[in-house]
Each structure stands twice: as structure tokens, then as C-alpha cells.
Amino acid sequence: MSEYLLRGYARRVAKGAWWLATPWLMRERLEFLRQRAAAQARATLFTALVEAERNRLVLRERGMPVPAVAPLDLFDDAAVSEAAGLPPSGILWSAVSPQGVADRGSATRFLIDLWRKRADLRTRFPLALESGHHGGFAQWLQNEGAAELRLGDSALQLVLDALAAGVADPARQALLSNKVLWPLSPHGLTPAGMPDLFRWLMQYGGSESGLPQEALWWLFLQAAQNPARELMLAYAFTPAWQELHPDGLTVFGREAFCAWFAAEYGASGRWVDPSTWPDWERPALQIRNGYWARSTWRAAHPDALADEEHARALLAWLSSPAAGLSDAARAWCGRLDAASVARELAQPxxxxxxxxxxxxxxxxxxxxxxxxxxxxxxxxxxxxxxxxxxxxxxxxxxxxxxxxxxxxxxxxxxxxxxxxxxxxxxxxxxxxxxxxxxxxxxxxxxxxxxxxxxxxxxxxxxxxxxxxxxxxxxxxxxxxxLFPGVKLAPYERRSKSYFGLSKEPFTFLFTFHMMSVMERKNPLGLIRAFSTAFGADENVRLVLKTSFGERHPVQLQELRDAAAGANITVIDQVYSPDEVLSLMDACDAYVSLHRSEGLGLTMAEAMLMGKPVIATNFSGNVDFMDESNSLLVPYKLVKLGKPIPPYDAKLEWAEPSVEHAAQLMRRVYENQQWAREVGARGKASAEANLSLDAAGRRIAARLEEIKALRRAAR
Incomplete structure (x- = not known):
């Protein structure tokens, strides 16, 4: 036996002896081995995907056809098990009975089971999984379907909620955001690429993104309903395809795109026949897309998008043989309402x-x-x-x-x-x-x-x-x-109790995002001001609404520690935009002791609600806040003194007066009629100066200036 083999044998013996001597570490070792084996299997599968793509590219470079891919039958248990490389129990669940529909997850699984088993429903409602709770399938469920399927009222509502929930949306987003997998398999949700993508996502998609298996199933079933739409979506999110076929979804370029795609990926069927496609965009946008994609159009009509007259000239040319379009594209142009399309082409x-x-x-x-x-x-x-x-x-x-x-x-x-x-x-x-x-x-x-x-x-x-x-x-x-304009989006009016708050105390609010640098937002200074102004026995409360605290656990704990013992509630939760505005509406006053703001959007929103706003008299918010419409806190400029990424230590920001802020908060609390008058003045000022209409006019004017400058520079 060679010395090398003897050393290897000795190492294995020593490792075995160590494992026997330390049995309490066995669970950790087995988990390590399991994770290593899983990583190796994952790497092997990914290598196979890469190799398949490399082979496809070699075939195309040699001018050879790419073999057609056998379509995946998502309704055959044996076929999907083989495609996934997993036993049926690894990708399928026990059948969910109508009586077993008890929550959103079981309702989703019930729908998937129903869709896979009932060919008659797939024929009758071919787009059921993407039409939501307003489509024909949902109407059928609410009428004869519920009785036929023996769904009780609560189960029916859960099923309808599942139809409306966008079950596949997180799975599609996870796929699009995968910087390695999506560029490798942009066609993966079409019949030409589904088998390989199905195997990958069923084996690793859930563990990579934390998605339930029913979300993956819904995504594939939805894609199978409408493969032409999947191809169009894939184009819309694949820059390499857009570069090769810059107007590939228009009537001018989709025939060439489909011919290229069929040759590249071995695809066939009605879904790659563009004559069966619906229009992806309005005619004016398709023409704009073709205009930028085709230098011959721009050379023939350099001012085509300048005004309606030039746009009509472009449309007339496109309808003639001079443009060199296909018969179908030329006929399409000839059927357009030239006046309305020209008007839209000329719009900024x-x-x-x-x-x-x-x-x-x-x-x-x-x-x-x-x-x-x-x-x-x-x-x-x-x-x-x-x-x-x-x-x-x-x-x-x-x-x-x-x-x-x-x-x-x-x-x-x-x-x-x-x-x-x-x-x-x-x-x-x-x-x-x-x-x-x-x-x-x-x-x-x-x-x-x-x-x-x-x-x-x-x-x-x-x-x-x-x-x-x-x-x-x-x-x-x-x-x-150019101010972006501010308006209050529609929101539901909710009571304080919806947010876990007591109704009685007068409530100050400050909302901020942990990702926006807590030191700049200065909630600790606000806590000091509130604690200076009020004792723990007074009927007043401060609410600090933040989010993404799990990404900054040390700072979140610092915030909670500072708030402890005072009438201060810290909410660390991602609210919908509707809920954020509802919370602001439910509170009585808004306070921001920021050290610096680029705009101060939450202050503007609070003013539009008619809330009295207390804020640092510094930075972007003073573009719309002054002594007449709000309560401003004086400050001193100070250097940061240390780097606070992304900010350098040498920069300066405001240090608002805690004492003055406390006085203002006290006055707002003690004289609530006066505070409401301040809020009313702020509301009138914000409505007059921060409107979307005024912002839109300013932006439109600048765009016209740019247009004129670019035309003059040609």
C-alpha cells in the first residue's frame, strides 16, 4: 500500500474514532452532510442546465436545428413526477376535499387539484387561473359550481379569495429576480422550456425563495393556459431578445421574432404563430416602437413625432408600398383611425x-x-x-x-x-x-x-x-x-384600535423607514422631546411607526429601549400605503425632528390631512413649510463627526432643539383648538402649492423645452 493511501486510511480511521468519541455532535454532522449532498445535487442540476444551453448555442452557430422539446403534461402525475425528478409525494399533496378547505393554502390546493382533474372546466374556462375572482370561472363557482363541488359558504369564500390573491405572483417575481436562472432560461415558462424549469423550481425553487409549492404549481398551470402570453412576457423581460428584435412585439416585428424564437428553441404550435396574438400595445405605441427600431423610418420622416401633421404623414407612408412593410402590416396601418393615432403620436x-x-x-x-x-x-x-x-x-x-x-x-x-x-x-x-x-x-x-x-x-x-x-x-x-406633486391616495378611515392603539390619548405620530438611516430621521431626539414635554401619567401618546427593523436589529433595540417607560408605542411592521395613511389619519398631530430631508413627504401628507405638523426648520420641507402653516423647530448645524453610511463624517446636518420641540408639543396638546387651526392653515397651503396639477404643468413645460432643444440641435 502506498504512503499516500496509508495517510488517507489513517485520516478516515481518526475521523471515525472522533465521531464515536463525540456522539453529542452527531446531529450537527448529519445536517452538515445533508446540506453538502443537497448542494452537490443542486450544482449537478445547474451544470446540466448550463450544458444544455451551451449545446443549443453550438447547434445554432452551426446552422443546425434545435430539437423540439416534448411538452410537459402537467395533468399527468407520472409525467410531472418524472419531469421533477422527485417521487409524487415530493411535488403533490394529499387531495383536499371540499370539507378540508379551511384557509387560503388549502383553498389554493383545492383549486389546483380541481384544475388538474377536470378537463371539462379547463375547456370551458381556459383562462380561469389568471382571470381572478371576476372571471367566468369565479361566476360559475358562485352559482352552480359551489353546489356541484359541495363547497360551504366559508369554503367558497376562501376559494374566491385564492383566485383573487395572485398566488403565482411571488413565484414569477422570484424567477425574474434570479440573476442566474432567468438569463439562462427566459423561455422556461413556455412549452419549449418548461420541462427543465419545472425540474429546477420543484427541486429548489421553494427552498431558495421560501415559496409554498402551490405557488409554483399555480405559476406553471397559469403559464400553460396561455403560452403565447408567456412568450410575450418573456420578451418584455429579456433584454437580449429586445436587443435582437427591438420591435418584436409589434405588428412590424413579431413575425421575425417568432421565426427566430422557433428556430432558436425548437418551438412549434399556435402559440408561436403571431397572427393569433392579440395586440400587446395600442397602435400608437407599436408605431413609436417601430419608429425607434427602424432607421429607415426615421430617415424618411425625421419629425414624425413632432406634431399631428407630421404624424399623419408617417401613417400615410406606412400604409403605402414605399415603406416596404409586409402586406399584413401595411393593411393593419391602413385600417387605423389616422386622426386619433396621429393625435396620440404627437402627445408628449x-x-x-x-x-x-x-x-x-x-x-x-x-x-x-x-x-x-x-x-x-x-x-x-x-x-x-x-x-x-x-x-x-x-x-x-x-x-x-x-x-x-x-x-x-x-x-x-x-x-x-x-x-x-x-x-x-x-x-x-x-x-x-x-x-x-x-x-x-x-x-x-x-x-x-x-x-x-x-x-x-x-x-x-x-x-x-x-x-x-x-x-x-x-x-x-x-x-x-421639479416638485413631484403630492396628493393623498384613497385610503380607508380606520380607528386607532385597528393599529392596537387606545382611543383616548391624544396621539402624536412619526413614521420613518429604517432603511433611510435612523440617525437622520432622529426618532431618539423625538423621544427625548416627548419625554421632556409629558409625564407617564398624562393622557397623551407618541407613536413611532417604522419598518424593516429586522435589517437593523441593534438600532431597533436602541429605539425600543429609549421608548421604554414612556407613553410611546413603537410599531415595526410593513404596512400597505393605505394603512400608512389610515394610521396618520387616526392620529392627532404629526412630528418630525429630522436632521435633514430631501423632501419631507410625510409632513406634506399630514398637512394635506389637516393635521398640525411640528418639524425641524431645515432642508427640503422648508420649500413648503413656514411659520404661517406649520410649527417649526429651530436648530443648530453640526457635523456628523463620524461616517454614517452613506454619509461622510464631514457633512453637516441640523440638530433640532429638543426643548423647543417639547414646548410646541405641549402647546398642541393643551390647546387643541389652536392646533386644529394650525392644521387647517397647513391643509389650505398644501392644497394650493403642492398639487399634482401644478407639478404636472411644470414637468410638461420642461419636457417641451427639451423637445425644442433637441430639434434645434439636429
Whole structure:
């Protein structure tokens, strides 16, 4: 026996002896071995996916056809078990009886079982799983279906709730946000890619994203209902496809796209026949998409989108043989209502890239801008910048392309600005649109790194003059102050008891986001002011509403410790926008002892509600707050003194007067009629100066200036 083999044998003997001598560690060792085996199996499966994609690419490079993929029969237990590489018990549950429907999960499983077993229902209601609780399937359930299936009233309601719940949405979002799997298998929810994706998600999808198995099943069954829609969705979120076929979902480019896809992935069937597809977008948007995708159109009609006259000329040309379109596309153009389509082509619009699914002030700002523009006739094509798994699972709903000549990138320079297009799953259009960064900041000077980010845009917009001044000091490009507009979204009026609060005490509120730097929001200073103003025996309360505390456990505990012993309630929970406004409405006054704010949205919302607002007399909020409409707290400028990421130690912010804030809170409590008068003045001021209509007019005016400048520069 060689020396090498002897050493290996000795090591194994020693390890075995150690395991026998330490049996109390056996559970940990077995778990380690289990995890290692699972990781190895996962790596093996992923390698197989990569190898299959590599083989496909080699075939295409050689001009050879890609073999057709046998479709996966999701209604055959043996077939799905084989496809998943798992026993039936690993992917299927025990059948749920009508009497077993007791909660949302069991209702979902009942529906999946029903859908898989009842071919007659699939034929009668082919889109049942995506039509929600208003579709024909839901109507059938509420009429004869409930009796036929023997569903009681409570079980029926749970089933209807499951239909409306968007069961597959989190699973689809997890797939889109997987930076490794989605680029490797963008066709995975179509028949051409479903077998491989099914195996991966059934084996690892739930453990990777914490999804219940019924969410994965619902996603695949929903995809199987409408494979043409899945192909269109895949295109909308696959930048590589968009680059190859920039107008691939329009009547002008979808035939070429489908032919390419069928050859690339061995696909066949009606779902890759574009003549059977519904229009993905309105005619004017399809024409805009074709216009930017085709240089011949732009050369023939360089001012086609400038006004209605030029737009009508483009439409007439597209309807003629001179444009070189296919017979079907030319006929489509000829059937259009030229006057209305030309009018829409001439209307202003922007592409808006922003956080539409991330619960934050940035989302409220972006949504406000979109509505403000809409009120003055400026259209918006929306894309969501994905942040992480806690985003609302509606990324797929924001799938507008870069239809317009101006793109607003409404995300901070750090951390997502440089990869905003990747996180929206959008290819950067060529020719490049005029690009605007919409940035917030909380200081009068910006980080050095922002100067580099600004090189990627043509100008920057800021919500307030406080932010704009700091940007202008460092940037060579135009910086404009364009307030996004504020309005109160519809919300349900709820009592304090809904939030676990007592009805009787006069209640001050402050809401903030733990991800927005707790030191800047300064809730500890507010706790000191409240404790100075009131004793524990007084009928008054402070509510501190925050979220994402689990990401900052040390600071959250610091907040709870500071609040202990006083009439202070700390709520760490993600509320819906409706609930946040309901909480504000239920409270009596709003207080913000912030050290710096780029805008101060919650203060503006409280003013619109007519609440008396106490706030630091510094930074973005003083664009709309003064002594006539609110209660301002004096401050001293101080240096941070230490780095507080993302802020440098040398920066300055406000240190609001705790004593003065305590006096104001005391006065609001003791003279509530006077406080209501302050709130009424704030409401009138906010309605006059912060309206969406006024913001929309300012934005539209700037867009017209940009349009004129770009035409003059040609």
C-alpha cells in the first residue's frame, strides 16, 4: 500500500474514532452532510442546465436545428413526477376535499387539484387561473359550481379569495429576480422550456425563495393556459431578445421574432404563430416602437413625432408600398383611425424607470410624478427597478418599453443607478433617449461618486431647492427643481384600535423607514422631546411607526429601549400605503425632528390631512413649510463627526432643539383648538402649492423645452 493511501486510511480511521468519541455532535454532522449532498445535487442540476444551453448555442452557430422539446403534461402525475425528478409525494399533496378547505393554502390546493382533474372546466374556462375572482370561472363557482363541488359558504369564500390573491405572483417575481436562472432560461415558462424549469423550481425553487409549492404549481398551470402570453412576457423581460428584435412585439416585428424564437428553441404550435396574438400595445405605441427600431423610418420622416401633421404623414407612408412593410402590416396601418393615432403620436410622453414595487418614499414620489404628468396629458411608459425579495410581487406589471424620447431614471445614484436598466429587465434603446436622473439627497453637498453617475444622464431633476443647490455646486449638466406633486391616495378611515392603539390619548405620530438611516430621521431626539414635554401619567401618546427593523436589529433595540417607560408605542411592521395613511389619519398631530430631508413627504401628507405638523426648520420641507402653516423647530448645524453610511463624517446636518420641540408639543396638546387651526392653515397651503396639477404643468413645460432643444440641435 502506498504512503499516500496509508495517510488517507489513517485520516478516515481518526475521523471515525472522533465521531464515536463525540456522539453529542452527531446531529450537527448529519445536517452538515445533508446540506453538502443537497448542494452537490443542486450544482449537478445547474451544470446540466448550463450544458444544455451551451449545446443549443453550438447547434445554432452551426446552422443546425434545435430539437423540439416534448411538452410537459402537467395533468399527468407520472409525467410531472418524472419531469421533477422527485417521487409524487415530493411535488403533490394529499387531495383536499371540499370539507378540508379551511384557509387560503388549502383553498389554493383545492383549486389546483380541481384544475388538474377536470378537463371539462379547463375547456370551458381556459383562462380561469389568471382571470381572478371576476372571471367566468369565479361566476360559475358562485352559482352552480359551489353546489356541484359541495363547497360551504366559508369554503367558497376562501376559494374566491385564492383566485383573487395572485398566488403565482411571488413565484414569477422570484424567477425574474434570479440573476442566474432567468438569463439562462427566459423561455422556461413556455412549452419549449418548461420541462427543465419545472425540474429546477420543484427541486429548489421553494427552498431558495421560501415559496409554498402551490405557488409554483399555480405559476406553471397559469403559464400553460396561455403560452403565447408567456412568450410575450418573456420578451418584455429579456433584454437580449429586445436587443435582437427591438420591435418584436409589434405588428412590424413579431413575425421575425417568432421565426427566430422557433428556430432558436425548437418551438412549434399556435402559440408561436403571431397572427393569433392579440395586440400587446395600442397602435400608437407599436408605431413609436417601430419608429425607434427602424432607421429607415426615421430617415424618411425625421419629425414624425413632432406634431399631428407630421404624424399623419408617417401613417400615410406606412400604409403605402414605399415603406416596404409586409402586406399584413401595411393593411393593419391602413385600417387605423389616422386622426386619433396621429393625435396620440404627437402627445408628449416619458419613459419612467423607478421603484414602483418598493415600499418607500421613492415609490410615492414616482407614482406622484406619473399621475401629475397624466393630469396634463403627458403619457408615461413604466418600468420597475427591482430591489430585493421584499418588493411587492408586481414587477411583471411594469413592462412598458422605451417608447418616448425622454427617460426619467427615478432611482438614487447609489446603489442601483448604474444597473437600473438591468434591474428593470430592459435593453437600453438605440438611438439613446434623452436621459434625466431624478435624485434625492439630504445635504447641501453631494458625494464625489455622484459626479461620475451624472455623466450617464443629460440633466438631473430634484424635488426641492435644498437638493438642487447641492447638485448644481458639483454638476456641469442642467439641474432643475421639479416638485413631484403630492396628493393623498384613497385610503380607508380606520380607528386607532385597528393599529392596537387606545382611543383616548391624544396621539402624536412619526413614521420613518429604517432603511433611510435612523440617525437622520432622529426618532431618539423625538423621544427625548416627548419625554421632556409629558409625564407617564398624562393622557397623551407618541407613536413611532417604522419598518424593516429586522435589517437593523441593534438600532431597533436602541429605539425600543429609549421608548421604554414612556407613553410611546413603537410599531415595526410593513404596512400597505393605505394603512400608512389610515394610521396618520387616526392620529392627532404629526412630528418630525429630522436632521435633514430631501423632501419631507410625510409632513406634506399630514398637512394635506389637516393635521398640525411640528418639524425641524431645515432642508427640503422648508420649500413648503413656514411659520404661517406649520410649527417649526429651530436648530443648530453640526457635523456628523463620524461616517454614517452613506454619509461622510464631514457633512453637516441640523440638530433640532429638543426643548423647543417639547414646548410646541405641549402647546398642541393643551390647546387643541389652536392646533386644529394650525392644521387647517397647513391643509389650505398644501392644497394650493403642492398639487399634482401644478407639478404636472411644470414637468410638461420642461419636457417641451427639451423637445425644442433637441430639434434645434439636429
Amino acid at each position: 410622453g416619458v419613459n419612467m424607470i423607478g421603484h414602483f414595487c418598493y415600499a418607500s418614499g421613492l415609490r410615492v414620489s414616482a407614482e406622484s410624478m406619473v399621475e401629475a404628468m397624466g393630469r396634463v396629458g403627458v403619457s408615461a411608459s413604466l418600468r420597475d427597478v427591482w430591489t430585493d425579495a421584499k418588493d411587492d410581487p408586481h414587477h411583471v406589471d411594469f413592462r412598458g418599453m422605451e417608447y418616448y424620447d425622454v427617460t426619467i431614471v427615478h432611482t438614487q445614484p447609489e446603489p442601483f443607478f448604474d444597473e437600473a436598466y438591468q434591474r428593470t429587465h430592459l435593453f437600453e434603446r438605440s438611438p439613446r433617449s434623452y436621459r434625466i436622473g431624478y435624485w434625492y439627497w439630504e445635504f447641501d453637498s453631494i458625494p464625489d461618486s455622484w459626479v461620475g453617475h451624472a455623466e450617464k444622464v443629460d440633466e438631473v431633476w430634484a424635488a426641492t431647492e435644498f437638493v438642487a443647490r447641492g447638485l448644481r455646486d458639483r454638476l456641469a449638466i442642467p439641474v432643475r427643481t
